[in-house]
Amino acid sequence: MEEFEKQALTEHLRDLRNCLIKSLIAVTAGFGICYNYSRELADWLFLPLARVLPEGSKIIFNSYQQAFFFI
Numbered sequence: 233m234e235e236f237e238k239q240a241l242t243e244h245l246r247d248l249r250n251c252l253i254k255s256l257i258a259v260t261a262g263f264g265i266c267y268n269y270s271r272e273l274a275d276w277l278f279l280p281l282a283r284v285l286p287e288g289s290k291i292i293f294n295s296y297q298q299a300f301f302f303i
Contacts, residue, residue, distance in 0.1 A: 278291060
C-alpha cells in the first residue's frame with residue numbers, strides 16, 4: 233500500500249480547492265461542447281422515435297420541459 237505524506241490542514245484545503253477548480257472547468261467545458269452540439273444530440277436521441285412515427289407526422293412539444301420527459 234502506498235504511504236501518504238502528512239499534510240497540514242491548509243495543504244489539504246489547497247488540494248481540495250485545486251480539485252474543485254479543475255472539476256468546475258471540466259464541467260463547464262463539457263456543458264459548452266454539449267450545448268454547441270445540442271441540436272445534433274437531440275436528433276440522435278429522438279431518431280428511434282422518429283423512425284416509428286407514421287409517415288408525414290412529427291414530434292411536437294408544447295414547452296421546453298416536455299422534451300426532457302421523453303429522454
